[in-house]
Amino acid sequence: MNDLLLIQEIERYLEGEMSVPEREAFEALRQSDPAIDRQVKEQQQLQQQLRATGQRRQLLSRMNAIHADMGTPVATAVPEPDPAPVIRLRSRRTWLNLAAAACIALVTSLSTIAIMQKASKKATTAQYEDVRRVLNNIQRSQNALIHNINSGKKAPVNPGTYGGTCFAISRNGYMVTNYHVVAGADSIYIQNNKGEAFKAVSVFEDVSSDLAVLRIADSTFHSPALPYSLKLSPVRPGEEVFSMGFPRDEIVYGKGYISAQTGFNGDTLAYQVSIPVNPGNSGAPLLDAHGGVIGIITGKQSTSDGIAFAVKSGHLKRLLDELPKDQFSRKDLKPYSQLAGVNRVEQLKRLEEFVYMVKVYN
Numbered sequence: 001m002n003d004l005l006l007i008q009e010i011e012r013y014l015e016g017e018m019s020v021p022e023r024e025a026f027e028a029l030r031q032s033d034p035a036i037d038r039q040v041k042e043q044q045q046l047q048q049q050l051r052a053t054g055q056r057r058q059l060l061s062r063m064n065a066i067h068a069d070m071g072t073p074v075a076t077a078v079p080e081p082d083p084a085p086v087i088r089l090r091s092r093r094t095w096l097n098l099a100a101a102a103c104i105a106l107v108t109s110l111s112t113i114a115i116m117q118k119a120s121k122k123a124t125t126a127q128y129e130d131v132r133r134v135l136n137n138i139q140r141s142q143n144a145l146i147h148n149i150n151s152g153k154k155a156p157v158n159p160g161t162y163g164g165t166c167f168a169i170s171r172n173g174y175m176v177t178n179y180h181v182v183a184g185a186d187s188i189y190i191q192n193n194k195g196e197a198f199k200a201v202s203v204f205e206d207v208s209s210d211l212a213v214l215r216i217a218d219s220t221f222h223s224p225a226l227p228y229s230l231k232l233s234p235v236r237p238g239e240e241v242f243s244m245g246f247p248r249d250e251i252v253y254g255k256g257y258i259s260a261q262t263g264f265n266g267d268t269l270a271y272q273v274s275i276p277v278n279p280g281n282s283g284a285p286l287l288d289a290h291g292g293v294i295g296i297i298t299g300k301q302s303t304s305d306g307i308a309f310a311v312k313s314g315h316l317k318r319l320l321d322e323l324p325k326d327q328f329s330r331k332d333l334k335p336y337s338q339l340a341g342v343n344r345v346e347q348l349k350r351l352e353e354f355v356y357m358v359k360v361y362n
Contacts, residue, residue: 025184129302133280164282173216177283231292245284246357277308291339
């Protein structure tokens with residue numbers, strides 16, 4: 001989530017457009033981050049000033065209408081000066097009318113700018129859509145139910161409130177997903193493609209990039225070596241990419257290509273990707289043809305099909321560098337991918353074990 005998305009969230013908060021869980025999560029964020037709280041207060045003051053300006057404009061309009069009814073002429077030009085540079089005004093009323101006309105012109109210009117900004121904000125908000133999956137009304141598949149019944153590791157029977165995707169970044173249970181997937185969560189479970197579920201906790205969150213790091217609560221959890229690498233070099237438009245996520249109760253593969261090197265509204269921290277994205281794909285890894293992770297799916301453009309956005313892997317690396325070195329092993333993400341030179345079917349087979357469904361309960 002970049003600075004533009006944060007401003008949009010502040011405006012949604014001030015205009016009462018957030019749901020109760022979103023508002024509670026945002027207020028908690030304000031309490032924990034003084035910079036964001038200050039930005040909210042500044043935005044609130046700006047809105048109050050704009051409303052006051054609008055009220056003054058209405059008052060001036062009424063005054064102007066009264067003057068028009070009285071037949072008072074409004075000065076539209078300044079008389080030619082005498083040889084001595086002195087400007088003569090016919091009367092005090094003419095001066096007041098001229099000043100009122102100037103004020104009305106200024107207020108009209110400011111109001112027009114404010115209206116255009118608000119319209120632009122609404123249009124922009126309508127174009128971007130996160131792809132967090134709503135779970136309350138989604139029926140779980142028969143295969144998932146069978147796996148849950150046969151497995152000793154099960155998530156709660158309640159299907160949860162929200163869901164998304166995460167993937168492993170270490171062998172000892174660290175995962176990465178989107179911040180908006182886990183924001184305000186009371187409890188988090190992740191589930192692999194076999195139906196096995198593990199309780200997880202959020203250990204690091206970065207609102208600006210819309211990323212969160214999760215850790216499996218079971219300290220004995222270990223996975224095989226990660227087969228993919230974290231690719232940090234820029235990816236050019238047209239390069240083939242693919243992703244794996246959980247828009248349904250089983251893992252789903254999607255293929256596409258990089259369409260722009262900047263994300264939503266020119267965000268330099270993200271890519272624009274032409275790839276199928278649906279609710280549940282939030283937090284899914286975006287990989288190049290050689291199995292290098294180049295980004296994390298964050299959202300899509302709601303007005304067009306097949307246009308998605310992904311945070312670049314370089315920002316993920318900066319986030320991981322802030323984790324405690326004694327807990328998170330950076331050696332697990334190799335500089336090279338073991339999936340290079342492997343056909344796509346085999347790549348997907350090896351990746352399945354490291355991509356998980358996220359289930360959020362709040």
